[in-house]
Amino acid sequence: MTMSRRTTIGLLAGAAGMLAVPFGAMAEGPVYLGYQLPLTGNTAQYGQDFKTAAEIALKDFNASGKIKVPVEIIFEDSRSDAKEGVAIARKFVDDDRIVAALGDFTSTVSMAAAQVYKRAEMAQLSQTASHPDFAKISEWQFRNITTQAQEGVYNADWMNEQGLKKIAVIAEQTDWGQSVVKDFAEKVEANGGEVVFTEFFNRGLPDFRSIITKIERAKPDAIYTGFFYEDGAQFLKQMQQLNIDIPVYSTSAAYNQKLVELAGPAAEGLFLTVTFLPNSETDHVKKFVDEWKAARGGAEPGQFPAQAYDAVNIMLEAVARAYPDVSRQNVRDELAKTKDFPGVTGVTSFDENGEALKQLTKATVTGGQFVPLK
Amino acid sequence: MIDPYYLQQLTIGISLGMVYALMAIGFTLIFGVLNVVNFAHGEVYTIGAFAGIMAIAAFGPPFLVIVFIVLAVGALAGFSLERVAFRPFRRFSDEASLKSRAMREATLMSSLAMSIIAREAMELLFGSEFQTIDIGYLINKPISLGPVTIVNGDIIIFVVSVLMLGGLQWLLKYSAIGLSIRAVSNNPLGAKYVGINTDRTIVLTFVIGSMMGALAGILVGLYYGAVFPSMGFIPGVKAFVAMVMGGLSSIPGAVIAALVLGVAESLSTTFVSSVWADMVAYLFLIVTLVFFPQGLFGARRERV
Incomplete structure (x- = not known):
């Protein structure tokens, strides 16, 4: 009973998604992305970090003028709860304006939501879901974390x-x-x-x-x-x-x-x-760390916010490449073409499964600091 | 000559056992008086640890001062716990209520409730992660003794356990408070009839037991350098097993059982994966309950 109802909703959502494509492509309003992440509950600190990282990335992208229309991100709180995650995914795929989704935080929630994105055919890019099977769910799943x-x-x-x-x-x-x-x-x-x-x-x-x-x-x-x-x-x-x-x-x-x-x-x-060291000398890492410190009263960003920052930027680049025909299918295809993206968490490409291939850095702890090894 | 490997594992086992014993002493004392398990003992232990590290973070006092702060906080926690979770179930003083198992065992639930509230509150306040502690305060400086290595914390915990055990035995055997504690433990109704202030005795037992629990918390917290809101759970389970094995109301029995448990866990890691080492405690619990229902050291006695 529940299964059949779910399937129906999925199908409806899928249909709505397909119908949305032409409208989305023609609209001259902003391009919308959905971001599902835990903003309250036990894992709230991670979600809050992702939100800050995403806002930094988005501000820079919109200021750069790469595409004529602004991009906006709709944040929804999943509380790291699989049921919430699925509900948000349904909400995103039902929203004709949204062309792709980011998140969730944990593998469990990301994988639950992935089923919705898979049926509705909308790209999902998680910054942290590291379960071996996540990216294999369908061609619509991508991740920005090494396995x-x-x-x-x-x-x-x-x-x-x-x-x-x-x-x-x-x-x-x-x-x-x-x-x-x-x-x-x-x-x-x-x-x-x-x-x-x-x-x-x-x-x-x-x-x-x-x-x-x-x-x-x-x-x-x-x-x-x-x-x-x-x-x-x-x-x-x-x-x-x-x-x-x-x-x-x-x-x-x-x-x-x-x-x-x-x-x-x-x-x-x-x-x-x-994959990320905040004390790295590279320009774009410095830029991100400075902006993060300004937003967070001087605290250094960790690896997870850096992954979220890159994930959002990878997504924005895909949107920019798809522009002006920003349909769900096009964004997904452009996302899959991501190659040698110069992120703060290393040079990143996606393989055919949507797995991030990153350049890893060797590091050690010296004098209470993580330092890169040559 | 024994393989130094086994000597080292034995040493680790004894030190583990002493950590369990430290908690089991206060736990067993409270059980002995009321004949019910105080599920909130693990949280008193955690509160003790948090009080200690907050004192360290606030003004970095010498070690002994921390011990006294923790003892005071523990006493307060024990007093409040008794007031909130145990006292309300003793408000009827008629014989039927005093003998009622249901009234007594209702405190299982109320102490469990208090423990959940306290743990969740600490998680809200401090987050569920390990707290950062000034490394200089940790009691884990290695000391080499021939083929085995121990740390200064092992000595501190050993001395504190011996003091607790000795002090408690003296208190129970030779002091007036101890006499009334033993009387209430033996027969609360009888104690009441001969004029012992049972409420006061129970409060005192909670205060003493919780002081010991809180002290155990900060010592183990500094020993492992790990203080977090749910830190009391696993030691609580181990202390419970030690208490049951030791015969429920025998404090020396619980201490010996705790040592046996620690050594068994550490030696079992040699033969099976450490994932299974926790099973040793539960296995001991089952074996004890099936074959030695009175515990290994429990004297046969009439329960009230």
Whole structure:
């Protein structure tokens, strides 16, 4: 019953979307984009960051005069709730003016909303949804975040170059953690190295010392880790507590200034890949960081707002290329053609699945700062 | 010669066990008097930790001053908790109400409610993430003892546990307050009939138990450098298991059970993935309930 009703609504929404195309193309009013993101609730801080980033990107784009009409973004609060996310997606696809959507924050909500965008045939670009299956849902889904399929391979090569052959791997017990281990381990073996230890832990584990002791017994040359900054800080502090000195490598998920704040000196010498560093010397990064600081009273932007900033800019570029025929289909096609986009999170292209291929940067923690390695 | 690996795991296990014991002491004390679980003990622990780190952030006092601030906050939290969640269910003093299981067990719900309210309030106030703590205050400086490494926090927690346990045993055995606590714990109605002020005794038990809970919170918070609103949940579960294994109302029993639990968890990580280490606690709980319903150290006694 519910299914059939949903299907009907989907079909209606799809039909409305198709009907909207000619009108949207002819209108001389502003071009509208939808942005669904959590503005309240537990994850509100992320959504608020995305909104600020999007506003910065939008202001610059409209000031540049690349196209004759202004672009506007309609923000809707999904509260990181899948039901809300679907409702917003329906609202966006029903709104004839909207040509494409950005968001959502979490993979769960993005994937729920993706079903609506897929049926209504409207492009959806998420700045953060990193679930392996998200971009595969249909040709309408895109993301501006690297997946472990890319980072794991990159890190395996990096460690191989450093002559690190025997590697211990630990990661959190989630879909994401599994992908950290899988893609990395395959490449290590391919490079002639050996994964001597693999273990998963529950997110939020307070005490890593038993695992660390176990890792030490396996005598690896280095440890590769799939954790976020809180677990990362605990792990690094307890490594130091146990006086164990084995180099630790990690993914961009660990990149957060809070990691250094929580772990202090224990974070020194952590190696990781990042796509965005606020202290980078590049002009466009400086410009974004300055504008962000002006909007946020001096605070530095993290990786997620930077990804949102790039996602919005990628979308705006696609709109500009599609202009004057800004239909949903055209925006999607132009989005798919994105190649070597010079974003603040690295040079970005989309592959045939809508996956972002980014240039990754090697970084380490020195003196309480994340600094790029040459 | 034992493999140093196992020695290190054993050391980690004992230090884990002491962390659980620290919480289990106050938890068991409160259970012993009322015969109901105080679900809000985990939040008293969290409040203690937050009070401590707020004091550190505000004026960076020496360690002992923090301990006293935390004890005061814990006492206040215990007093308020008793007033809000437990006292209302003792307002009828007739024999039927006093003997009623339903009246007593209603406090399970009210303490659970208080714990949810307190946790959510802290999440609204501070956010659910780890709080930043001045690294200099953390008690995790490594000390090498031959093949094993411990940290200064292990020594502090050990000393505090011993002091708590010893002090509590002395208090219960040799002081007037202790005598009335034991009397109320043994038979509240009888205690009331012989003229013991049971309300006052219960309030005092909460104050003492919560002071210990709050102190445990800040010590463990500084030990791991992890203070966040839901930090009390997992130690609360472990303390509960330790209490049941120890025989519900035996404080030394709970401490020994907590140590056994810690060592078992740490050694089990050697053989199974750490994801399963948490299962050890639940397995112990089930085995205890099935084969030793009185707990490992619980004396047989008539319940009121």
